[in-house]
Amino acid sequence: MSGNTFGKLLQITTFGESHGASIGGILDGMPAGLIIDLEQIQNELDRRRPGSSEITTKRTEKDLVEISSGVINQTTTGTPIGFRIENTDAKSEDYDHLENSYRPSHADFTYDKKYGFRDARGGGRSSARETACRVVGGAIAKQLLKKSNNTEICAYVERVQDISVPFPPKYFDREVIESNIVRCPSPDIADRMIQRIREVRNSGDTVGGAIVVVARNVPAGWGEPVFDKLNADIAKALMSIPSVKGIEIGSGFSGTLMKGSEHNDAFDLNKKGEMYTTTNHSGGIQGGISNGDEIIVRIAFKPVATIQKAQNSINKDGSKIILEGKGRHDPCVLPRAIPIVEAMVALVLCDHLLRQRSARL
Amino acid sequence: MSGNTFGKLLQITTFGESHGASIGGILDGMPAGLIIDLEQIQNELDRRRPGSSEITTKRTEKDLVEISSGVINQTTTGTPIGFRIENTDAKSEDYDHLENSYRPSHADFTYDKKYGFRDARGGGRSSARETACRVVGGAIAKQLLKKSNNTEICAYVERVQDISVPFPPKYFDREVIESNIVRCPSPDIADRMIQRIREVRNSGDTVGGAIVVVARNVPAGWGEPVFDKLNADIAKALMSIPSVKGIEIGSGFSGTLMKGSEHNDAFDLNKKGEMYTTTNHSGGIQGGISNGDEIIVRIAFKPVATIQKAQNSINKDGSKIILEGKGRHDPCVLPRAIPIVEAMVALVLCDHLLRQRSARL
């Protein structure tokens, strides 16, 4: 109830602080009998791993995941999957000077207001380090989705600041995305994005942008009609990722400029006589339920709050201070956020895959 | 688990179809001892009520709420508050021709795929009529928020298609908003919006736009750090409202164009020596927890799917059909969505008000 559990039928619960001994979690509700590719889980973690390219933080974590239960002979048993990842490169001394200071646009002040005090080492629980556990859960969820319905999820960096790939969003193969360190499907635009991130990093600053995530082969019928609409659960899942400030599903804000007659996705028949919709402004979800089209979501990531510049702030006692930029951080989180975004969408879809099993007699 | 319950400590569960005998719900978890203003609940329903102005649907429902339990001598008892609203102006015959047809961008097709069949009368459970129950729950939640922390929530129509009030969003008194039928805080711009809605309606079409909702006097400390971030719960709450396609909290998508040094909300002291932030790009929430600033959210509403024009579509058997526009509907849902948006934000805030009571020893 303190909000460290996500999902209803497939539930992930996580623990861990940035500079504690380890982080980890429990994935409960995976059906028995799924053959798990453990390497694929590690691959997903490696995509999120810090220190993997010049444009990420210099903190180096191997992020080796250890699975303690729920899998035997590489097959899920139906019992909870416990896992953990050790923290190996914590440098808590970098944060000693921050214990009584409030970094602007961080969670320092709000944690103090909530709990009365906080674990200041590396941001404690508010650090994005917790998202590694989401990636583990999502990696397993992806394997169930793939097996059950050949459902695939792919996210990419659509925009860094004002540098973007052309509209409309579409599903790409991961190979294209992974061909460059910024995880943009266009190599040329990727180069410009990387260049921008370098410039910003060198000036001690940070930058944000937009990620697009597309899920294909989601069968029609997933999602609950009223509060637990598929889009609502996706919105929560993604908005819970650190730094996210906006979510669009399908046409999003741009769709509000259209008229109903333009925005409606007309049904038609293809040459084989199969039904399809001529457009996909709905983003694959209608009335909260998937319609079989690609689910398309765009996510806004604000620029990272940790910068290498001096900033005005205050401390716990209410005195003005100058905060010097220290510590290791990403100049742009978007490339590393890609597997996190995919993981959260996978967890939501898997939860609704299971929920759909109870929809009919 | 079928998604008709919302909230964790304060929980609303609703039932009801557009053309059934009644709709209603149960609000569970309201603390005992709150003096309830029943008239205020009805006032909120009246704001959402169909048929209240020329730019809404012509369906006329009195939407009189009857409270059956949980309140004695106008005081909450701590036990569940059961309530219901009769459906009095259902014209199910308007929908007879739709039983086997799929209206574009409606939930007809997806309900059929989910459940195997559907209640086609007036859209059944997929009708926005269910939102009246959210308004009842939200109206009670607002009273607890007001009593506990003087917290106030105000939403307004910021934009209809491309006609908008100037940036940045701010808190308005309800009186200003209610002075015109489109619920826009600027009377001049309201006139233009109303004119646009009239034109669109007369052409048999519909239009969308954006709503802004602001909550003030939310104390610092509400929200849970990881999955149940206050922004995540708000995003889900709002994305679960019919027709919503996008959510921005604080700077939203526009914030992604800034650098970190520009986006960070610097702390400073005011003349009285009290801490404040010089900007509010965070939208009142940092690390998933309220910081005491105004919570600011922008919501995209797509144009209504029901139009008075012929549309290509298909029927259940997979044959092409021409759908004629029939039935009663809104040319623009935004004015009536205002109390729904406020209600959902109130329910989330109230839930976290109660959750915060367990944060500390």
Add this chain to the structure above:
Amino acid sequence: MSGNTFGKLLQITTFGESHGASIGGILDGMPAGLIIDLEQIQNELDRRRPGSSEITTKRTEKDLVEISSGVINQTTTGTPIGFRIENTDAKSEDYDHLENSYRPSHADFTYDKKYGFRDARGGGRSSARETACRVVGGAIAKQLLKKSNNTEICAYVERVQDISVPFPPKYFDREVIESNIVRCPSPDIADRMIQRIREVRNSGDTVGGAIVVVARNVPAGWGEPVFDKLNADIAKALMSIPSVKGIEIGSGFSGTLMKGSEHNDAFDLNKKGEMYTTTNHSGGIQGGISNGDEIIVRIAFKPVATIQKAQNSINKDGSKIILEGKGRHDPCVLPRAIPIVEAMVALVLCDHLLRQRSARL
């Protein structure tokens, strides 16, 4: 979260006070496509209805259930089933003298301690009147169980004070049970039980006893291994019924006198070569999961706390008082508790029927 919702996949939420306008509830999670026999729901309510025989309370309620949603053409739609029952024979004036008094072994004192005050009319929410809503939910659950697996649930009065039917418990057809007003499967023993209840009633006193409930045709595999064991959920379900003080599953307390070699249910093969267990000390559940045998539970009901005798007590101000027995009540709740017990078991089984759908790939 205030505990008015039961179940995880099939969830019932109820509202209502003894002397409010109505009581009711929402059953959420019923799969679509179940043909509902509405008369059967009313029949179950009639079994619980007050005033139906000389050995029950004299309060007369017709307990007509009105279903408002979730069912069309007598078929479930998959959306929530809202229902309500009017209170028609409340005599709140009988309780005026109790507003500041604490009736011994009632919830008067504890409600005051919990909420600061209480709705004293007829016991408010603490009245067993709320159980009518459980019966409605259970009656629908029974129909799903019957349809899916031919699962049947039958409870009977095994003992009134010290008058009991012989061991071991077994499944009876309802016809046998319903042939007498005390709902005991042995007509002779029923007569003695009824005689005892009359005597006790005439002396202004009350009496308790034991109910046995048996579920047959529960397929092997229902129940979750650790916390949500099928027996654990059944124990909670039954212990939540007013007046219940004890639960035994299978061999219960008497099994603790055996040795392991005596208590173990040996597997064997019948003449057809089908596996069975030679005994059923496990009561149909092993490791929290049903094994296909009859599920057998015994439930202790204490004597009703409302008696027609003067009792020493205190009032809200802490002064000693003499409480006169007033109001209408049952001399023995067991006969009317039969459908409540069955309903709670049905709700648990149905929940696990649905949960089992996610156990395997």
Add this chain to the structure above:
Amino acid sequence: MSGNTFGKLLQITTFGESHGASIGGILDGMPAGLIIDLEQIQNELDRRRPGSSEITTKRTEKDLVEISSGVINQTTTGTPIGFRIENTDAKSEDYDHLENSYRPSHADFTYDKKYGFRDARGGGRSSARETACRVVGGAIAKQLLKKSNNTEICAYVERVQDISVPFPPKYFDREVIESNIVRCPSPDIADRMIQRIREVRNSGDTVGGAIVVVARNVPAGWGEPVFDKLNADIAKALMSIPSVKGIEIGSGFSGTLMKGSEHNDAFDLNKKGEMYTTTNHSGGIQGGISNGDEIIVRIAFKPVATIQKAQNSINKDGSKIILEGKGRHDPCVLPRAIPIVEAMVALVLCDHLLRQRSARL
């Protein structure tokens, strides 16, 4: 949703199989600011630890708990407390012959029916080894209860087979209980119990009995009125412990022999003019809510299913087999179950302590 999470506001989620690398869990919802005595957690584990006396299993586990998060400077931070315990003495080869056999009254058959196959090593998830995680959670919960309300919980072995301490149950100091290896408050009766367990063990058999648990200094007002009655939640908590077959709260089954006038707990004033009840047949809970009296619960534990005797059974293919007794096990689980029982009661009480914080304005 697979039932590995317990509690609503204070939630424990556990993972782990008997012969996996480790077991562990996450305790979420502990308020920030509680100073934790880590040694006390280990002490509780040591009470449950196998191999600690001649009457327990010979499996030797140190059961050293490692806490990974949620505690800094021995103080809870409000974030989830992750913990784990390594499995060090697993002898999986003892179970090789059981992979295709069904041990009578074990979960072998039911797991296969539920999941299609099972992890047979040491009983996998169905092993009582998982209860070590409950003890960790309960040990922390006890510390919050002690700090908040001086609430104390004490369980003891009341009966082994037919050897029992005299009625009525009462609260003992732990020192008395811990003075003998069977954890019985009477040293003389303890000796007889130990002698019985020895005899039974030597004959290759096992034995059960009853445990009583008493909680004192539980303030009036905890518990929710309808489904989540304090007694209902306790019943579920205890019935979820392996081998439990019965639960009595307060007068239990024996109370059903009394009349209402005998069973009612009359209110009176003591010499100081403070209210009390002259009896405690209610067991400290009325209407599902604590009344301030001692909460008294009796629990039936069946004899352990694993015996050292040959038994008739069948295998997965449906052939008759003779099962030889192998492996290490307890001749009587009751002594080791004491800390588990206390832990489960502590978790329930702590959950309701927090829930009660939302009961009033």
